[in-house]
Amino acid sequence: MTNEKPKKKRNWRLLFLSLLGINIFILIVIFILIFSPTPNQREIPDPNFTQDDPGAEFTIQSTKQDLNDLINNYLDQILVADNARFNVHIDEDVHLIGALTAFNTEIPLSIRMDPVVQPNGDLILKQTEMSLGLLHLPRNRIIHYVGMQVDTPDWLYFDSENEQIYLAISQVEIQDNMRIRVQELDLDNDSIHFRLRIPSLVEMTE
Numbered sequence: 001m002t003n004e005k006p007k008k009k010r011n012w013r014l015l016f017l018s019l020l021g022i023n024i025f026i027l028i029v030i031f032i033l034i035f036s037p038t039p040n041q042r043e044i045p046d047p048n049f050t051q052d053d054p055g056a057e058f059t060i061q062s063t064k065q066d067l068n069d070l071i072n073n074y075l076d077q078i079l080v081a082d083n084a085r086f087n088v089h090i091d092e093d094v095h096l097i098g099a100l101t102a103f104n105t106e107i108p109l110s111i112r113m114d115p116v117v118q119p120n121g122d123l124i125l126k127q128t129e130m131s132l133g134l135l136h137l138p139r140n141r142i143i144h145y146v147g148m149q150v151d152t153p154d155w156l157y158f159d160s161e162n163e164q165i166y167l168a169i170s171q172v173e174i175q176d177n178m179r180i181r182v183q184e185l186d187l188d189n190d191s192i193h194f195r196l197r198i199p200s201l202v203e204m205t206e
Contacts, residue, residue, distance in 0.1 A: 044157050045168050047118035055199040059183065062192040064090045079150045084109075092187060094125055100132075100149055107133040109146065113165065121181020121195065125165040139163045 071088045079086050086098035086109075096111040109132055113125035132142045140160040147158030155168035170181045176199070183193040 042157060044159060044166050045120075045122065045171065047120055047122050047124070055197050058196045058198070060180075060194040060196055062194065064187060064190055064192070067192065078153060078156065084149055090187065093128065100146070107135075109133075109142075111142070111146075115185045115187070117182045117185050121170045121183065123167040123169055123182050123185065125167065127163045127165075 067090050068088070071090070075086055075088060084098060084100045086096060089095045089097065094113045094115055096109070096113070098109045099106040100109055101107070110130065111127060112129040113127055116124045116126055118124060127139055127143070130139055130142050132145065137145075140163050143158050143163060143165070144160035147160065152158070155171040157166040157168070159166050170179060172180060174180060178199065179197045181195050181197075183195045185192055
C-alpha cells in the first residue's frame with residue numbers, strides 16, 4: 001500500500017508536465033505564426049491587363065457540379081503537399097476544406113471564399129471565413145501558413161497581404177497554346193461561362 005501513493009504522485013506529475021509542455025509548444029507555434037516576418041510574395045498579375053491575341057474565341061457553359069468534379073479530380077496535382085489534403089466544394093460560395101499535418105498532428109483547415117471575376121478573365125477568391133484548427137490567428141497569417149505548406153503552379157497565388165487567393169486563369173496553358181478565361185461566375189444562379197481562345201493556324205505552326 002505504501003508504494004501506490006508515490007506511483008500516483010509520479011503519474012500526476014508526469015501528466016502535468018506533459019500538458020504543460022503541450023501548452024508551451026502551442027504558444028510557441030502561435031507566436032511564430034503571428035510575429036514571424038512575411039516573406040516577399042510573387043508579384044500578382046495586373047487584373048486589368050488584357051491581351052488580344054489573334055484567334056477565335058468560343059463560349060463554354062458549365063455548372064457548379066461540373067466545376068466540383070473537375071477541381072477535385074485535379075486538386076492533388078494543383079496543390080502538392082506531403083503533409084496536407086484538400087477538398088473544394090462549390091455551392092453558394094467556394095469552400096476549401098482540408099487538413100495540414102504538423103508534428104504528427106492533423107490541423108483542420110476551413111476557408112470560405114467569394115469568387116470575383118477580373119477584367120482580364122482571372123479570378124480572385126476573397127476570404128469571408130477561415131479557421132486553422134483551434135488556433136485563433138489573423139486571416140492573413142492563415143493564408144501565409146497554407147501558402148508555405150503547399151507547392152502551387154505559377155498561376156496560383158496565396159495573397160496573404162490582401163487575404164485572398166488569386167487565380168491567373170488567363171495564364172494557364174492548355175494544349176496547342178489554347179487559353180481560357182472566366183467570363184461569368186454567378187453561383188447563386190448557377191450561371192458559369194468561360195471564354196476559350198483557339199490561336200490562329202499561323203500561331204499554332206510557329
